[in-house]
Amino acid sequence: MIAADFHLVPAHWPTDAEALRSVRDAVFIREQQIAPEDEWDDLDAASRHVLALAVDGCAIGCARLTPQRRIGRMAVLAGWRGHGVGMALLTHLIAEARALGWPEVHLSAQQHAIPFYARAGFVAHGETYLDADIPHRMMRLPLSPFETPAPRMPEPAPTVATLQADDLASLAAATLRLLRDARHGVTVYTRDLEPDLLEQAPILEALRVLAVRGRGTQLRLLVQNPGWALRGGHRLLPLIQRLPSMILLRQPIE
Known part of the structure; x- marks a missing residue:
C-alpha cells in the first residue's frame, strides 16, 4: 500500500521534460497504447506544467495548462491513483488559470474521467468524439476572478526589527508575531x-490564514530534508497539498 505523501512543484519543459515524459510515457503510451506521435506536440514548450513528486522525489503525476486556456495531459501513475494526486494537479492548474485572469478553462475528458472533472465543477458539452481511438467529451469551467481589493492609501514603509528567542516558547511567540505581521x-x-x-x-492556523489571504500572497518553505518531514506525516502537509499554488515546498541545492 502506498502512503499518500506527495507534493506539487511547477515544472518547465526545458528543464523538467524527462520527468514529465516519464509519467506520460507510462500512462498514455504504454498503458493506454496511444501512439507517440499523438502524445507529443509543440504545445509542451509553450505550456505551464506541474509535477507531483513522491517523498523520494520520483515523478508520480503531471498535467499542463496551454496558452489556449486548456488543461490537458493529466496523468497519474497507476499505483498512485485514488490518493488525491489527480485532484491536486487539477486544483493547481485551475488556480493558475484564475491568477492569469482567464474567464474559463477547457479540457478534453476521456469518457470514464468525466465524473472526476465534474467534481471540480467542470460541465460537459458537445457530442462524444474519438481522440486516439478513445471516447472523449469537451468540458468547461467558468472561473470567478480573484476579488480586487478596494484602493487604499499607501502603507508606511515597514520597520526592520530583530526578534530574539531563548527557548521554544519565545521562539513560538516570535514566529507567531512574524506570521501575523506578514x-x-x-x-x-x-x-x-x-x-x-x-x-x-x-x-499552523497562522500559516493557514497567511496562505489563503488572497492573490499575491505566498508561503515559501525551504526544507533541507523534506523526505524526513514527509515520511513523518507532518501536520502541515495536508495544508500544503490543499494549497499547492500558495505554499511552495522546496529543497535548497547546495
Whole structure:
C-alpha cells in the first residue's frame, strides 16, 4: 500500500521534460497504447506544467495548462491513483488559470474521467468524439476572478526589527508575531519543518490564514530534508497539498 505523501512543484519543459515524459510515457503510451506521435506536440514548450513528486522525489503525476486556456495531459501513475494526486494537479492548474485572469478553462475528458472533472465543477458539452481511438467529451469551467481589493492609501514603509528567542516558547511567540505581521508572504528556511515548532496549533492556523489571504500572497518553505518531514506525516502537509499554488515546498541545492 502506498502512503499518500506527495507534493506539487511547477515544472518547465526545458528543464523538467524527462520527468514529465516519464509519467506520460507510462500512462498514455504504454498503458493506454496511444501512439507517440499523438502524445507529443509543440504545445509542451509553450505550456505551464506541474509535477507531483513522491517523498523520494520520483515523478508520480503531471498535467499542463496551454496558452489556449486548456488543461490537458493529466496523468497519474497507476499505483498512485485514488490518493488525491489527480485532484491536486487539477486544483493547481485551475488556480493558475484564475491568477492569469482567464474567464474559463477547457479540457478534453476521456469518457470514464468525466465524473472526476465534474467534481471540480467542470460541465460537459458537445457530442462524444474519438481522440486516439478513445471516447472523449469537451468540458468547461467558468472561473470567478480573484476579488480586487478596494484602493487604499499607501502603507508606511515597514520597520526592520530583530526578534530574539531563548527557548521554544519565545521562539513560538516570535514566529507567531512574524506570521501575523506578514503582508504578502513569508520564506521559512528549516532543516525538517521543525515539528516541535511548526506543528503547534496556533502556528499552523497562522500559516493557514497567511496562505489563503488572497492573490499575491505566498508561503515559501525551504526544507533541507523534506523526505524526513514527509515520511513523518507532518501536520502541515495536508495544508500544503490543499494549497499547492500558495505554499511552495522546496529543497535548497547546495
